[in-house]
Amino acid sequence: MKRSQRLQPLIKLAADKEQAAAQKLGAAQQQVAAAQQQLVELRQYRLEYRQQALRSGASGIGINQYIELQRFIAHLDSVIQQQELQLQQRRQEVERCRQLWQQMRAKQQGLAKMSDKLRDQEEVAEARREQKANDEFAQRGRR
Numbered sequence: 001m002k003r004s005q006r007l008q009p010l011i012k013l014a015a016d017k018e019q020a021a022a023q024k025l026g027a028a029q030q031q032v033a034a035a036q037q038q039l040v041e042l043r044q045y046r047l048e049y050r051q052q053a054l055r056s057g058a059s060g061i062g063i064n065q066y067i068e069l070q071r072f073i074a075h076l077d078s079v080i081q082q083q084e085l086q087l088q089q090r091r092q093e094v095e096r097c098r099q100l101w102q103q104m105r106a107k108q109q110g111l112a113k114m115s116d117k118l119r120d121q122e123e124v125a126e127a128r129r130e131q132k133a134n135d136e137f138a139q140r141g142r143r
Helices: 008-059 063-142
Strands: none
Touching: 008 063
């Protein structure tokens, strides 16, 4: 078996690993998008409640209701901070997945390049053997 052919199982394995890393990266990116969307919704929800608190305060609601509304808004602030932290963690995961994918891609490309180089060398060696055989055949024919 030629050296270039012996590399094919390794190239296949590297390609499979690259594919798996790419899929993990895609899933991580989807999680970031979902977390961003949830953060946008939470912020919008908080804004709506703040506006409601302002309107209610202007129209004269009871102090207990106003305090409860402020407590709920404070709770939303806490949830928003947690969501921001989660978004940051998901972005870090995306970056980790991206680096892993890039490593797997570089490895797969390096093996493929090595295989191509070996195949080129094998073709050159084969052409030289054929030329040598033709030269020897031509030499015998002259004698």
